[in-house]
Amino acid sequence: MTNEIWNQGIVRELIETNITRRLIPRGLSWFGCMGGLSLVAFIIQLGTGIFLMFYFIPSATEAVASIQKVSHSIPYGWLVHRIHAVGPHVMIGMVLSHMLRILFKGIYRHPRELHWVSGACLLILTLIMYYTGYLLSAVNRSSHSAIPMTFVYALHIAGIPLAMGLFMGMHFFMVRKTGIYEPL
């Protein structure tokens, strides 16, 4: 089946048009990579978050013990936990740098208004994502919290990431459609 698809040339054509034979404008700025870096930071958060999901128990009585188990008993668990805790600072720094570049260079203008709208929504969602993550660790510390931990956890691992995925899809689709900001 895979060979058939390859022989028909669909996959080959996709790879050639998108990667190997693709031409882009010369002299793109290194600062133009900030958007890509934000994506890399998000992927790091996603990877470490999925790892932590296997061990974290979203219950007021067992949450602290589960995180301690990750940090002390699982090989390199402490590193994954630390990356997941510190990563948002780097990610938000990258997103803010990307946004400031777009703002000062006026790249949000026609026909790229919706790039800005989706990007701004992504920034707000990133901040909410950090806040729910913080609430999870705060609920960990105080077992008598008013907000149910399972609700915050569901938001943190499913609700907001799904919304972010939707906006990211929109953002990348529009970037693909209208193209990047070209130097002259």
Add this chain to the structure above:
Amino acid sequence: MKDYTKGKRPEMLEPFLPNELLRHLIVSCFLIILEMVAIMVFPLPWKIFNKPDHIPWFLLPLYQLRTLMQNEVVFISAVVLSALLFIAWPFLVCDRKYRMSSLRNAEDRNSNHAWHGKELHNLWYRPVLFTIVISTIIFLITLCFIKT
């Protein structure tokens, strides 16, 4: 997908593979190094801002605004309004003159005229917008240093 080859001479283009991919790989390596350094350094041993430990640096202006505004309804309204203004920014600053130069730019991509069109959109060349943006940034930074 956008075709960048239209109306361009071959010397104005470069291959995506390896040039752009390599550029992204190099900066991604820097990002990973940055994260590793951040893991070692965070939390910082010194205090730059007067804030509780659980408030991160990027939420500090909001926290200070919350402490300054006693009324919760006013605070939430201000935050929601600011978020809406921030999202709708391209539509609020849309100007017919700049829109026209953008269209000319699209038609005449490789001429000097297009370069001027791009320059006009730069925030440095729009004094009112530049003042608004810089004042907002200064206001946010000042908020971080206010002792409440």
